[in-house]
Amino acid sequence: MNLELIIVLFYSYFLGSIPFGLIITKIFLKKDIRTVGSGNIGTTNVLRTGNKSLAFATLIFDILKGYFSVLITLKFFNDLIYFSALICFIAHIFPIWLKFKGGKGVATYLGIIIALSFEFGIIFCIVWLLTSFIFRYSSLASMVGGLVVFTYSIILDNATLSIFLFIIFIIILYTHRHNIVRLKDSKETKIKL
Numbered sequence: 001m002n003l004e005l006i007i008v009l010f011y012s013y014f015l016g017s018i019p020f021g022l023i024i025t026k027i028f029l030k031k032d033i034r035t036v037g038s039g040n041i042g043t044t045n046v047l048r049t050g051n052k053s054l055a056f057a058t059l060i061f062d063i064l065k066g067y068f069s070v071l072i073t074l075k076f077f078n079d080l081i082y083f084s085a086l087i088c089f090i091a092h093i094f095p096i097w098l099k100f101k102g103g104k105g106v107a108t109y110l111g112i113i114i115a116l117s118f119e120f121g122i123i124f125c126i127v128w129l130l131t132s133f134i135f136r137y138s139s140l141a142s143m144v145g146g147l148v149v150f151t152y153s154i155i156l157d158n159a160t161l162s163i164f165l166f167i168i169f170i171i172i173l174y175t176h177r178h179n180i181v182r183l184k185d186s187k188e189t190k191i192k193l
Helices: 002-017 020-028 043-047 052-076 080-093 106-117 118-137 136-154 159-175 179-182
Strands: none
Touching: 020 043, 020 052, 020 136, 043 052, 043 136, 043 159, 052 080, 052 106, 080 106, 080 159, 106 136, 106 159, 118 136, 136 159, 136 179, 159 179
16 A cells, blocks of 8 residues: 555544544533533534533634644645545544544534635535524534535536535535434424524
8 A cells, every 4th residue: 555645544534533522521521522412522512511612612623633634635645635635524423532433524524625725614604604593403504515515616627626525415414314314303403503
């Protein structure tokens, strides 16, 4: 196997798999976020603790790990940019430290697309905020945001980028499969912004 591929695989997976939601809540709340709400380690579930500051910190750190993984690859291994981004994203969802039970990947995805294109990041944030304010569902906002970013990428006529964003979008749908069922049954929990 190519040495560069191994290096990129290693740091992309390591960065992506850091469970900031779990670490932050254990330090500041002395509790395991996996025993709260949905049991997820991401921002939305940290928000369910009632501590908006910790939820915001989780969001920022999860964004940054996706951002820096791609940034490092852009600087040193530019040909492996999409590989790095995909590994980092998957690592957040399937971290080895938590028996492969991680978050849903949305904040890490945001960090990745900001590193790839700041414009993508702005589009995702606007769509996420609008959808959240209208419907009050974080899961729906994440899925709609991912779809809009993918659709917008098609306009740019970059086939590789569009394929990458399509794969990520499909994975986001997979990580939100239970949310989709709850949305369909009108049982999804609304967020308080």
